[in-house]
Amino acid sequence: MQACYYDGDSRPSIPLLPNAIAFYAGESGRSRISHVYPSSTNQHWYILDVEVNDLDRIIPLANYLPYVQWAPDRTARELDLVSHVPFWIVTSAGLGVPVMHKDTTSLMHGDKLFEYSRRGLRYSVFVTINWPGYPAWKAQVKMMEKTILSGGGPFTYRRLVNQVKCKIRKFFREHEGRETSNPHWAVGTLEGRISAIDVTLLAIINVSPGRVIPVLKLRDGFIFADVAGPEQ
Helix, strand or coil: CCCCCCECCECCCCCCCCCEEEEECCCCCCCCCCCEEECCCCCEEEEEEECCCCHHHECCCCCCCCCCCCCHHHHHHHHCCCCCCEEECEECCEECEECCCCCCCCCCCCCCECECCCCCECCEEEEEECCCCCCCEEEEEECECCCHHHCCCECEHHHHHHHHHHHHHHHHHHHCCCCCCCHHHCECCCCCCECHHHEEEEEEEEEECCEEEEEEEECCCCCCCCCCCCCC
């Protein structure tokens, strides 16, 4: 995939996201749902994807298919309410934040509300992880920091990122040492197994009105137990 819009005669240069595949966001650069990022020429862009040279480090989490048990017309109506866009984790250090790091003060768009595309504020969301070799797993995230009566506010993107990292850590705790049908991606703290300290959160993707999935990457230098890799 290549950039669909160009900034002049070249791809837009977006600080902290040098390999971004960008779509022009218009002169205002405003969006209630999607995040936009400024280029070096002060234009604003949506980021559809980011090119990487180490795809073998991207953890191949299976996608989540919502409403498969529903009638097609009802499924179509529900999916029309979903903005299928990636919410990139961009800080002053660049793309991605280690799952074990708790500081997200420099997160871009951290104070932006996390909303439905047409339904307003969210009150809860499920994080789904379809890790290779393990049954599908999910955990609920409450969308309010505190009750309205005690002065709390609606869910911000920063809180979403922090809560998703928390649920990912919970996934690793619950699956440590469990049997897997895919030993290459085995979870655990033994040498060659993957633990939370080895993983970086790159993005969060909205896949249905009440569910998100993470995009995860292994840290540089991680060595698999089976160096040759999984059978194709």
